[in-house]
Amino acid sequence: MTGHRTFSGYCKGKTRVTRKPEEEQLNLGRAKLAHDVGWHDSVSQGVDLMVVSEPNVKICSKEGWILDKKKDVAVRVCNRNLEVAEVKPKKGYIRLVLPDLHVYAVYISPNVSFTYFKRTLDEIFECVEQNPEKSIIMGDINAKSQTWGSPIIDERREYVDEWLSQLGWVAANNGDHTFERGSSKTHIDVTLTSESVFRRIRDWTVQHSNPYTYHGNIGIDIKTARGSRTEPQPIRKILRADHFRLALQDYNWEDTTDIYRALLNLFNASIIEENGASNKWPYWWNENIDDQRKKYNRLRRIYSRLREKDTTQVTNLKEEMRVLRRNLRKSIRRSKREHWKTLLDELDDDIWGEGYRIATRHLAAGKLSYQLPTKKRRRIIKELFPTTTESLGSAQRIRDDPEPFTEQELLQAVASMKIRKAPGPDGLTVEALKIASQTGILAQSLGKTTASIVKIGEIFPTGFILHVTPPLDVMSVIFPRPCIEIESKTPTAEDIIPENVEMSGDLEVLGKG
Template sequence: MLQLPQLAWKRLTVCSLYLPPNSRVSKLSLAELFGQLPKPFLVLGDFNSHSPAWGDSRRDGRGRMLEEFTAENYLIILNSGEQTFVYSAYHSTSAIDLAVASPSIAAECSWAAHSDLCGSDHFPIFLTLSSHCNGNTNTTFNFKKANWNRFGDLCKLFLDDSLADIEHFTSKLLDAARSSIPFHKGTKNKTRVPWFNQECRQALRERKKAQRKYFKTPSFENFVNFKKQKAKAKFVIKNSKKQSWKTYVSSLNSNTSSKTVWKKIRKIKGKNVAPSCHFKKDGQIISNLKDHADHLAETF
């Protein structure tokens, strides 16, 4: 998972790379690939190479070659030393998933492996780029703690007939809001999906518990239990998605608008749906943007 804030660079090249374990890879072939990438760049993927330089317990020929290649070309491997892959058959782990960055952005990158396999044999990787701002910070207003009296007084003070254009009006309105409405603290909330229920939550909890037990004591019994809980969680989630979709489809009729259909589909997929903004005037809900503007103009 790559988290990108508002970057200082105009462009960032991101390349996904997979190197099969039995294929021949040379410095020349890597040089040809990396030479085509506009800088700054990130190369992310399964390199199937082993080296203690990025946390693996052993060093192979490809790992040694990759060490030399990155050093000769002044490239930075961002891995922190955490394991990224689980060999279930051998009850062992390794670090074969790498993130390689050009030196100009390496200092802005933060690499971390997830603590849960999430049903895969590779740990999900979180790569965060923080350039002059934090992409995780939630900067939305907390309207539940707003001082509306202060906001109203500031609007009367700031918003007058001298504001000739919408840019100045918006700027003054935001100044009033920032002075009277606090921001939410912490990180952004995760996107909720309608199919994720208590059964899914419990299945994931059991899978994580079995994974921790297996990693702590890699016995055959714990391995079998981990595989069983992993399969169970996969089945429960798949079945929940299926049932949720069936329930939704059965609720559709000829009067259902296409907007409602696509909004629900985006929600099922876990994509953020922009919240609707409404005003209430004389007991009536106002949802049209033009009516919003007219209402604000009449009020202030």
């Protein structure tokens, strides 16, 4: 990753670092709908890291989120390829250590005493002093200063300015207001950083596009030390079913010795590739919701230009915007209910479908949503899997050769497979297998070769081979599981299988080279 895109906000905001080299800050005010719309913005824009001030605690208590000890700031790493060396939740802020950037997500309430404000700010800046040239603070500290463009000042700004002066830091704000409620505009969402990080900031913008929060979305484009990175254009592969079906019918299967290779070649010849972005919307977002959101933003821009004028048009715009917000809220809730009902209905037909994936995702709530540095991963693996010179035990032959598959079993296996499942490494899809199963010649040829596929394992000349006998399904027939070569200077079965392994009938030692 060569750049960070962050989305951040304060008081009621959120921060995020995206797959594109940009950072953004949001303020969501704990509102669930504000969180939903903000999450859509993050997903659709390919955000790497989200930092939310005053988050919706119920949502952020789920898997993937990191909350500070007071639950006033939440962080979500959306890009699993993003390396995060350290995450430290504290009271009122969270510290994240990225390869060349230390991010501090902060929130300090406007209702706390000035003594508490100074104590919290001292703790943050004392931590920043450990590595000030690589650090950036993003959040809502509820302080107003001309340093970041506020036309009014308060008691807190002087203490913040003292720390900035001591560290030689600057504010990255471009002077635009970050909070807007009626005719009131304030600059309370700030981005503070060192001169070196500030020179890497290529853009800093504010967009007031979330109907359910008064705070704007702050976008920060930061160039990292690794240089610029180009985002690969997504490729969509489409199977021309009619072309593939005709190719299967015209192929000479009687003289074919390698059925799998022939099938794969015909499949690849029937594939066309198209450029196009994949759907990055949340599951409940649809075109109707998107159109309502765009219409609201269009009216909001008109309202912003005309609100200084006390006219009937401004009053009508306010009423129309209120109606649109209400309709958008209803559309989001209706879409979520419909998707939930569909999910429950599908459970009767497919218990291993989307419902199963959601349940297992919740069971794996402790799984890291980001990538650890390479050195740390190697250290963990070395501790978990220490090297040893102990003997591996003994092996034994388990069972006789299995019965070959029948043609009917193959057809039933293909019919039971569900489409739109991810293909294997060769790219052969379930749709292609279903089309292939409709050709009687192909099914008959597969049935003839089943026995040899099940029985034969390739023998390498350098060691022992373990052959994993395929289960009774068509995928194993078309793609026999590869043999596993284990090189050994003393080719004995004891070198291959541990003594404490219980033989279940799936492993068979075929011989040595």
